[in-house]
Amino acid sequence: MSHHHKKDLSCFFEPQAIAIIGSFREGFFGGHVIIKSLMGAGYKGRIYPVNPAYRKARGLKVYASIKDVPEHVDFAMILINARSVAKVVEECAEKGVRAIVVVSDGFAERDREGARLQDELVKIARARGVRIIGPNTAGVVNTSNGFNPCPYEAGYYKLREGPVAICAQTGMINPQAFPYPVLGFGVSKICDFGNKCDLNECDMLEYLENDPHTHVISMYLESIHDGQSFLKISKRVTPQKPFLVVKSGATKEGAMATFSHTGAMAIDDKVFQAVCNQAGILRLDNFEELFKMPKIFASQSLPSGNQVGIMSFTGGIAALAIDEAARHRLRLAEFTLETAGMLEDIFPGLGRMPVDMGPMMAALKDAFDQYPRILEIVLGDPNIHALFSVLWASPKREILGRYIEAYELVKERFDKPVATWIYGPDPQLIAELRSQIEEMGFPVFEEPETCIKAIGLAVKYARIREKR
Amino acid sequence: MSHHHKKDLSCFFEPQAIAIIGSFREGFFGGHVIIKSLMGAGYKGRIYPVNPAYRKARGLKVYASIKDVPEHVDFAMILINARSVAKVVEECAEKGVRAIVVVSDGFAERDREGARLQDELVKIARARGVRIIGPNTAGVVNTSNGFNPCPYEAGYYKLREGPVAICAQTGMINPQAFPYPVLGFGVSKICDFGNKCDLNECDMLEYLENDPHTHVISMYLESIHDGQSFLKISKRVTPQKPFLVVKSGATKEGAMATFSHTGAMAIDDKVFQAVCNQAGILRLDNFEELFKMPKIFASQSLPSGNQVGIMSFTGGIAALAIDEAARHRLRLAEFTLETAGMLEDIFPGLGRMPVDMGPMMAALKDAFDQYPRILEIVLGDPNIHALFSVLWASPKREILGRYIEAYELVKERFDKPVATWIYGPDPQLIAELRSQIEEMGFPVFEEPETCIKAIGLAVKYARIREKR
Structure with a gap:
């Protein structure tokens, strides 16, 4: 034999x-x-x-x-x-x-x-x-x-x-x-x-x-x-x-x-x-x-529920993302009063889901300095089980540094899946930021819809696992 | 006023x-x-x-x-x-x-x-x-x-x-x-x-x-x-x-x-x-x-019918493409006997749709030298109204040259839309080949399914135009 x-x-x-x-x-x-x-x-x-x-x-x-x-x-x-x-x-x-x-x-x-x-x-x-x-x-x-x-x-x-x-x-x-x-x-x-x-x-x-x-x-x-x-x-x-x-x-x-x-x-x-x-x-x-x-499964933990948060610099993408979320039976998370209050204190209107940092970015010179704190507050909300994070790869490199700082903080403190979409004018910068974020174990997807779909799969799999 | x-x-x-x-x-x-x-x-x-x-x-x-x-x-x-x-x-x-x-x-x-x-x-x-x-x-x-x-x-x-x-x-x-x-x-x-x-x-x-x-x-x-x-x-x-x-x-x-x-x-x-x-x-x-x-509309002419040809180096992608084609009401083109004969003379099995150049590539050292002629024969077939072309961006640069040569020939001789998907091991090479092909006016898409969908849209639009 x-x-x-x-x-x-x-x-x-x-x-x-x-x-x-x-x-x-x-x-x-x-x-x-x-x-x-x-x-x-x-x-x-x-x-x-x-x-x-x-x-x-x-x-x-x-x-x-x-x-x-x-x-x-x-x-x-x-x-x-x-x-x-x-x-x-x-x-x-x-x-x-x-x-x-x-x-x-x-x-x-x-x-x-x-x-x-x-x-x-x-x-x-x-x-x-x-x-x-x-x-x-x-x-x-x-x-x-x-x-x-x-x-x-x-x-x-x-x-x-x-x-x-x-x-x-x-x-x-x-x-x-x-x-x-x-x-x-x-x-x-x-x-x-x-x-x-x-x-x-x-x-x-x-x-x-x-x-x-x-x-x-x-x-x-x-x-x-x-x-x-x-x-x-x-x-x-x-x-x-x-x-x-x-x-x-x-x-x-x-x-x-x-x-x-x-x-x-x-x-x-x-x-x-x-x-x-x-x-x-x-x-x-x-x-x-x-x-x-x-x-979405390679290095992220599974979501504990189907409530997804959205953070973006543009309402347009958020609207599309919400459509897609509904297709995958995800619910748009709502902030607790406490979270909403903290965000409104940073900038009026920021305490609503989907979080649109666009107006703040246009209004405040140092808007990006606040980014790590905003991300931390958002992910700290117990109503949020997973996050769709939209990043603008601005040609100003210091902004990219703020994102990295924020993601490092998230990696240390939270155990919730984050799916990221990066947009911007320069494919090289997008690739660089993407690779830095993925090195930390956060998945970056090439289309906004794919982020939502990936979160949808993670929620679905979490349920499959629970049942068995 | x-x-x-x-x-x-x-x-x-x-x-x-x-x-x-x-x-x-x-x-x-x-x-x-x-x-x-x-x-x-x-x-x-x-x-x-x-x-x-x-x-x-x-x-x-x-x-x-x-x-x-x-x-x-x-x-x-x-x-x-x-x-x-x-x-x-x-x-x-x-x-x-x-x-x-x-x-x-x-x-x-x-x-x-x-x-x-x-x-x-x-x-x-x-x-x-x-x-x-x-x-x-x-x-x-x-x-x-x-x-x-x-x-x-x-x-x-x-x-x-x-x-x-x-x-x-x-x-x-x-x-x-x-x-x-x-x-x-x-x-x-x-x-x-x-x-x-x-x-x-x-x-x-x-x-x-x-x-x-x-x-x-x-x-x-x-x-x-x-x-x-x-x-x-x-x-x-x-x-x-x-x-x-x-x-x-x-x-x-x-x-x-x-x-x-x-x-x-x-x-x-x-x-x-x-x-x-x-x-x-x-x-x-x-x-x-x-x-x-x-x-697909920016520099390509409209297809004169819904019969799509597929040329690839792998049967796997062709099978997926045929699924997608059926969803967009496209028909897989069949070669005329004349075309089939010419292709079979080049390599046995090549005269069948979808054209799979994989076996030929593995068998013949100079397989890529034949690529321009094969593409010309395929597009010359009157049964083919549009082509889904799959290119392997091999790390051997001379192969990329053959593709360019072939597309130049197609640009001169034919008036049929060609949607291209490029795959391969090196994103830089893919980007280079893509940019050269797009410079000639041929659209390159990032997923095989998108190529088929784009051809489907072109066929649909050709019909809309006919009706009015």
């Missing part, structure tokens, strides 16, 4: 010795890039390139066959022609490899012949106790050990460690496709399921459930392999970790496209929605939210 | 001599900033600062009263305490000023006393034939003559000229609040209506209808002053110029907030939707779309 349990996916994320089987020519794709990425990310395991046509690849000896590798290999990544994959999987199994990522395409997503080749892989894998991710995948990343075998050139290799696992049936989540350096939160694991011939979302969910590095799970799905298992496992996971899902195939046309992309049958969208409701899954609306929405 | 017709708003956008009445202390708000902005934007008219407490402001003589200004003044901008505004409006009228922007707040949006002060303004304006924008506004911009009297520091002053007018009941559209330098298209006029005590969306629509610099109108509304007029004028405008509207107050809660922001009563959302349908207004869903969606 294998020395790993069939359910244990640790070989995919913590291998000690790996084989890369494919081409090693220079370019933006292939084994050459994988070695570069692993070395750049600081992976400490042994790397064995395999290809009979090469002798060296990025300074490493290349072996003609996996059989020639002089030690035990845990994990293999295969990037050869679809027709040759089965034979190599067989050889890997022979060698004792227990986890294989098949990057190659041309399987069930291509045509009938590809589907047949894929079935063959599955048979071998089942017979030999080997687990496969893919085929047609960009693979996995584990940030905690520098295991980033990205087969496409990303230009950066080390990813920031953090609590969020991102999984998808597409390589659009792998480092070459998304700018992780500016994500604003850290990532634990990345996994592109590809065609899901063997390992699927249920396996991954169970692995992440027990992964101490993962506290939030964000997943893009085109299909569900086994609805009953998915429901059962999700129910178990959601009281422990927020589980966010984007699903394509919501329309008939999308479902057809999904079929031709990974060969998977999409499930009926209404059924999927029912599964989400029953299992406490937070369903997202579009692809970008896969990266945006985990932010 | 005044030398301008009451309906003529040209004094607001093309004044020859202006007065600025308010404080001139240094800071991020006030008359001081207005002068700086006008000079920075290259405004050629005369500027008369007015304030009894100053002698000089940014090198200009300051007059104690508007009465002391030695020549005729077309336009005045007022930034003084709400209680003193009426008197100054009276003096302006006396002086022959016909267009006044009241920046000051503390009117109907504040309280009853403010509402009374606002009524007083309106009475004076009506009696004296003076038009007022505001109060509680950040004012106007005209890019064609450098008339940018922005009262808040933006850090930049000259805006790129272009076909899109942006209007709102909030200063969130004025230069200090939005990074116009990276907008990706040029702007003709900006107007913040503020409380709309006199000039409203109908006046502005009529002005923009006849403004030769404006070809697209994008407007954020919290309320409609006169539904019947709005419907009538919109019906006249929409066959000439696309008219895009974001409206808040869609929920009961939002409507209440709107009331306290500008003192305006919001109209029922269902009624507003009916007005949009009848008048051919393109309704948008959120605030960001006010800036994003005009892009």
